[in-house]
Amino acid sequence: MAIDHLDGRLIVLLAREPRIGVLEASRRLGVARGTVQARLDRLQSNGVIRGFGPDVDPAALGYPVTAFATLEIKQGQGADVRAHLGGVPEVLELHTTTGHGDMFCRLVARSNADLQRVIDRVVGFDGIVRASTAIVMENPVPLRIIPLVEQAAEDTD
Amino acid sequence: MAIDHLDGRLIVLLAREPRIGVLEASRRLGVARGTVQARLDRLQSNGVIRGFGPDVDPAALGYPVTAFATLEIKQGQGADVRAHLGGVPEVLELHTTTGHGDMFCRLVARSNADLQRVIDRVVGFDGIVRASTAIVMENPVPLRIIPLVEQAAEDTD
């Protein structure tokens, strides 16, 4: 399950230049093509690499506003709330967290005004007692994984 | 910038089966290969599709614990805090939000015990006044984009 240095270099290489294929990757890494192929297969069946889905920017889709909402849930309504939020496209992710019956979600909206509509839709559901929202102003560190991959690779050297 | 229905179908198709190439995608969508190629180029130069980087699962890397931390920052220390958090691999993303001088970050750790180490490292910095952390228990809606893409595509029909 842990990754070694070669796995780490492969992931970082693919993250930086996703368009290169197995052959080009093997050239860059200085190993045989079959090795890269085997490593990739292993990483994917391990679940370390979930896939190579397109990385879509919500802002470019017309949803430049991001917000995080903390939701307080009525006891026993968890499953219903999950289903409700799963049906809202603007809810990009949802977590249940430690704390007083809380959930936590990431929202996007077309504008600050539109965010009101989204929030109304999110909280307009019986199981939700209260919601508190924080609008994102800047994103100094966008979602990233490379530093963690590098650390994980070094830990197993 | 807005995407049409064909763009939407293309993105959804690529999200579901990333391994298929341009040719196979054109067959599935029932359009000419050149069309898919042109759409893809446009989506990428638009920034709608940022790339096709590998989707790495931190849990499979040995970091199964996720947490969100709200940080209160001393006035004028924003830049320093950003740089500090950018240097911590376990900080997967960082946002500045509305609210009393707040930042907000996603953390991962090897275990609940290890999370303490990560938090100590995160808050062990002069500009950070206070931190409040919520540990993720479940993730009913993993980070997703397809529903939003579908909605954006329908909005321009």
Added chain:
DNA sequence: GCATCTGCTGGTCAATATGCCCAGTGAATT
């Protein structure tokens, strides 16, 4: 010590996809 496994190498092969080109068509714009 010796056999066995496993992973990597460096190579082949046929099948497939790619990047690039082209002329023609239909719809919308000017």
Added chain:
DNA sequence: AATTCACTGGGCATATTGACCAGCAGATGC
């Protein structure tokens, strides 16, 4: 009426893929 634009459907040379193979080195187990 002329032009622009996106899409079609095709062709072409080149590159990549997936599938194999024998050989080799290091680690493991008996």
